[in-house]
Amino acid sequence: MADRSKTIKVDYLARVEGEGALHIDYDDSGVQNVQLKIFEPPRFFEALLRGRDYLEAPDITARICGICPVAYQMSAVHAMENALNLKPGGALRMLRRLLYCGEWIESHMLHISMLHAPDFLGYPNAVAMAKDHPEIVKNALEIKKAGNALVRLIGGREVHPINVRVGGFYKVPEARELTALVAQLEMARGLTEQLVRWSAALPFPSYEWRRDNHYEFVALTHPSEYPMNEGRITSSAGLNISAQDYENHFAEEHVAHSTALHCTLRERGAYLVGPIARYNLNRDKLSPRALQLAEEINFTAPCLNPFQSILVRSLEVLHAFEEALHIIDRYQPPAEPHLKTEPRTASGCAATEAPRGLLYHRYDIDEKGKITTAKIVAPTSQNQKTIEDDLRLMLPSFMHFPEDKLQGLCERAIRNYDPCISCSTHFLQLHLNYGQAQSKQSMVTGKPGQPPAR
Numbered sequence: 001m002a003d004r005s006k007t008i009k010v011d012y013l014a015r016v017e018g019e020g021a022l023h024i025d026y027d028d029s030g031v032q033n034v035q036l037k038i039f040e041p042p043r044f045f046e047a048l049l050r051g052r053d054y055l056e057a058p059d060i061t062a063r064i065c066g067i068c069p070v071a072y073q074m075s076a077v078h079a080m081e082n083a084l085n086l087k088p089g090g091a092l093r094m095l096r097r098l099l100y101c102g103e104w105i106e107s108h109m110l111h112i113s114m115l116h117a118p119d120f121l122g123y124p125n126a127v128a129m130a131k132d133h134p135e136i137v138k139n140a141l142e143i144k145k146a147g148n149a150l151v152r153l154i155g156g157r158e159v160h161p162i163n164v165r166v167g168g169f170y171k172v173p174e175a176r177e178l179t180a181l182v183a184q185l186e187m188a189r190g191l192t193e194q195l196v197r198w199s200a201a202l203p204f205p206s207y208e209w210r211r212d213n214h215y216e217f218v219a220l221t222h223p224s225e226y227p228m229n230e231g232r233i234t235s236s237a238g239l240n241i242s243a244q245d246y247e248n249h250f251a252e253e254h255v256a257h258s259t260a261l262h263c264t265l266r267e268r269g270a271y272l273v274g275p276i277a278r279y280n281l282n283r284d285k286l287s288p289r290a291l292q293l294a295e296e297i298n299f300t301a302p303c304l305n306p307f308q309s310i311l312v313r314s315l316e317v318l319h320a321f322e323e324a325l326h327i328i329d330r331y332q333p334p335a336e337p338h339l340k341t342e343p344r345t346a347s348g349c350a351a352t353e354a355p356r357g358l359l360y361h362r363y364d365i366d367e368k369g370k371i372t373t374a375k376i377v378a379p380t381s382q383n384q385k386t387i388e389d390d391l392r393l394m395l396p397s398f399m400h401f402p403e404d405k406l407q408g409l410c411e412r413a414i415r416n417y418d419p420c421i422s423c424s425t426h427f428l429q430l431h432l433n434y435g436q437a438q439s440k441q442s443m444v445t446g447k448p449g450q451p452p453a454r
Contacts (some may be wrong), residue, residue, distance in 0.1 A: 018421025083348025106145025343369025
């Protein structure tokens with residue numbers, strides 16, 4: 001007979017972006033209920049985009065997140081260009097990848113040093129950790145500053161960049177401006193190599209997703225590049241589709257305990273996006289130094305220990321520096337900062353790799369270029385069900401822990417995903433009833449016959 005039920009209850013998750021809580025019911029027979037409760041209020045971004053000019057989408061969507069605004073800009077411009085049949089190439093394409101490198105560095109370093117590292121060293125936060133390990137925090141900030149410098153130069157400012165537009169950029173940098181960053185980037189690359197080795201030596205909890213029952217990893221895959229802003233949507237179970245086919249394979253649903261939708265694969269349910277999924281599907285496309293270092297520390301693929309996401313992020317930061325220096329070395333300013341765009345009635349979609357994983361955008365625009373429909377699926381929405389399943393599968397291995405230690409482990413497991421709760425909460429479906437006729441009007445819905453827009 002099972003003992004009386006027990007509860008793990010965390011009213012406010014610490015060191016995650018946004019507002020969420022955790023509730024787990026369990027007993028000696030196993031875990032009975034897991035709820036990652038996202039209670040941050042909806043933010044209505046898809047509704048805000050309706051009626052706005054197509055050129056405004058990159059600047060509006062950038063406000064969804066102060067940590068990964070570039071991912072939202074890149075997804076928006078790629079979706080609009082898909083609708084308008086534009087394909088910026090050459091230096092414009094390379095500058096976009098360079099901007100994305102800056103964001104990966106910024107975002108990953110924030111998570112590694114300020115949010116995740118204290119878990120492994122037994123500190124409640126980075127400030128406490130810095131008293132005993134000042135070099136770790138100091139070096140992390142130096143690395144992040146280099147990422148900031150890239151985003152500031154190409155994007156116009158470090159937070160919520162303003163220089164990205166459909167077709168390219170409003171202004172492109174001179175070659176000498178990029179070259180001036182090389183010394184800082186090379187210094188930060190050296191510090192990142194130290195970071196990778198330090199991350200590899202962290203005391204990871206002894207736990208792995210079972211090889212016969214681990215999650216389906218989903219990420220972009222490109223024929224020749226580690227994926228950032230282009231590629232096909234692939235998975236460890238054989239999925240291989242274009243972004244245009246995304247909504248035929250992925251579905252969102254509302255659950256009562258979350259203001260963010262849960263996204264699942266129609267065929268198979270929960271799946272995982274993010275650094276571990278990218279690494280497992282694209283390890284061979286890491287830069288030469290990142291791949292060499294991964295081999296030196298004997299870090300192979302697939303990575304099945306979710307607590308090693310911090311190590312994957314460290315390798316991705318190193319890759320970003322390598323790619324940034326490679327692009328700068330070959331940069332020749334384009335003849336024009338952007339391609340000419342002409343609005344037309346059209347639909348377009350795109351998927352890119354935000355630091356936290358796959359990010360999907362779809363837009364419909366009318367003949368004047370006004371947005372009539374917007375759909376945005378953030379990485380955290382896609383990982384929510386997997387986070388809950390992860391806790392459900394993980395807990396039986398640690399039931400012998402005291403309750404306070406078990407609760408701390410659950411919070412750590414959530415931080416493995418670096419959830420950006422604020423990004424994921426922009427859903428609202430509002431129905432108004434007019435008088436006795438009781439007619440209903442949906443204020444925020446998708447196209448007829450399609451799932452409601454969030």
